[in-house]
Amino acid sequence: MEDTLRKMVDLGVGLMSFSRDKITETAKQWAEERKLTPVQTRQLIQALLERGEQSRTDLQQMVQEQVKKSMERIGIRENHDALQAELVSIRELMIQLNARVEALEARLTETQEEGPTH
Numbered sequence: 001m002e003d004t005l006r007k008m009v010d011l012g013v014g015l016m017s018f019s020r021d022k023i024t025e026t027a028k029q030w031a032e033e034r035k036l037t038p039v040q041t042r043q044l045i046q047a048l049l050e051r052g053e054q055s056r057t058d059l060q061q062m063v064q065e066q067v068k069k070s071m072e073r074i075g076i077r078e079n080h081d082a083l084q085a086e087l088v089s090i091r092e093l094m095i096q097l098n099a100r101v102e103a104l105e106a107r108l109t110e111t112q113e114e115g116p117t118h
Contacts, residue, residue, distance in 0.1 A: 027045045028045075
C-alpha cells in the first residue's frame with residue numbers, strides 16, 4: 001500500500017512539475033514535426049492541458065482516499081462529531097477510573113492503618 005501511495009505521489013509531482021509552458025512548447029515541437037495546422041496544434045495543446053489537469057485531480061482524489069483509508073486503519077476518523085463524542089466518553093471513563101483508584105487507595109490506607117489482624 002505504501003509503495004502504491006509513493007508511486008502515485010511521484011507521478012503527481014512529475015505531472016505538476018510539467019508546467020503549462022513546457023507542455024505548450026513540447027506540443028508545438030511535436031506539431032511541427034507532424035506538420036499539424038495551427039488549429040490542430042491549439043487543439044493538441046488544449047487536450048494535453050486538460051488531460052494534465054484531470055490527472056492532477058485524479059491523483060489528488062486517489063491520495064486523499066488512500067490517506068483516509070490509512071487513517072481509518074489506524075483508528076483515526078475523519079468525522080469530527082464522532083471524535084468529539086469519543087473524547088467525551090474517554091474523559092468520563094478517566095473520571096470513573098480516577099474515582100475507583102482513589103477509593104482503592106483509601107481502602108488500602110485504612111487497611112494499613114489498622115495493622116495486621118492475625
